[in-house]
Amino acid sequence: MKIATWNINGVKARIDNLLHWLGESQPDIACLQEIKSVDENFPRLEIEALGYHVETHGQKGFNGVALLSKLRFDEVNRGLAGDDEDMQARFIEGVFSTDRGALRVVSLYLPNGNPVGTEKFPYKLGWMERLERWAQARLALEEPLVLAGDYNVIPEPFDARHPENWLGDALFQPESRQAFRRLENLGFIDAFRSVSDARDAYSFWDYQAGAWQKNNGIRIDFQMLSPEAAARLRSSDIEKHVRAWEKPSDHVPVAIDLDMGLSRAA
């Protein structure tokens, strides 16, 4: 079963790329971030025409996440628990039935946190603490769980082409990296890093200053796997070529292949 995550930076601006990518990559489940759309305006009909069930958690103008799945949703949960005052749409969880039992998949868009020194950075750290608590509770289910998305964290220096340029950035602050490591210490593994020690494997290249042409990238998009999901991991790939398409997102899709047996009829 192929599960991909992709920050598309606006579904309205990216719909042609998205439809082309779904046809080419054929993910069973796609986790999208930054749809920048309210639910009513999400182009669900065009996506459903390709055989996907669609669940969104959007808001006006920015943020917003979605799950596209060839399997039926048994359950959908929107929003990250732990703060009823948080109105930002950054988290959606789907539950699916497979021949290997239940599979849980989350599409998350972790706060960017810049500039450090404003209220945005503590919001990021607070969100990461809430994610940690939520993930810890979910581990008790002992189910395959995939936490996929744009984490807005550079875990290690070799996840950036020029780590020295990110020292003052929220994505590379010690507190951000420590919070990410706490998630790993709970037992979640970074799927791509568990199968590759490649030092130039990035998932984001800024639009500015020719970052793509210079391969000045960072790796910030991950599938974090519960132990039960990690045991079924076959492979992981970064679909880098998508960054060279016309009118690209600044992120590219990252995919994993999980052995979940034959999926039940969608």
Next chain:
DNA sequence: ATGGTTGCTTTGCAA
């Protein structure tokens, strides 16, 4: 050297 680009809520803000 503080540049440069993209998408939306658009002439500012977020990334």
